[in-house]
Amino acid sequence: MSATPQVTLVVSxxxxxxxxxxxxxxxxxNGTLFVHNAEDDDVYFRVGxxxxxxxAVGQNLSKQAAxxxxxxxxxxxxxxxxxxxxxxxxxxxxxxxxxx
Numbered sequence: 001m002s003a004t005p006q007v008t009l010v011v012s013x014x015x016x017x018x019x020x021x022x023x024x025x026x027x028x029x030n031g032t033l034f035v036h037n038a039e040d041d042d043v044y045f046r047v048g049x050x051x052x053x054x055x056a057v058g059q060n061l062s063k064q065a066a067x068x069x070x071x072x073x074x075x076x077x078x079x080x081x082x083x084x085x086x087x088x089x090x091x092x093x094x095x096x097x098x099x100x
Contacts, residue, residue: 006048012042021038022038025093026094026095079100081098081100083096084097
């Protein structure tokens with residue numbers, strides 16, 4: 001049995017913790033989550049030994065379930081803050097703004 005790989009964030013090759021103004025965007029069409037940070041840097045997920053721009057979290061999640069996924073990641077990263085839903089550009093995208 002293998003353990004689930006730890007998921008972390010990386011910007012410019014360095015570990016990254018989410019900050020005030022970062023947006024977590026869930027795409028319900030393909031079940032992925034991506035991060036758009038306030039500085040407009042490229043944010044990647046490190047999953048095990050792999051860097052990916054989008055992290056698969058499950059297809060067709062409700063807004064509430066997607067928010068719970070983001071909350072769970074923030075807790076794992078020990079990032080305190082509040083998430084608010086903001087209007088996305090497409091109906092299939094759920095966007096959550098982090099306020100620290």
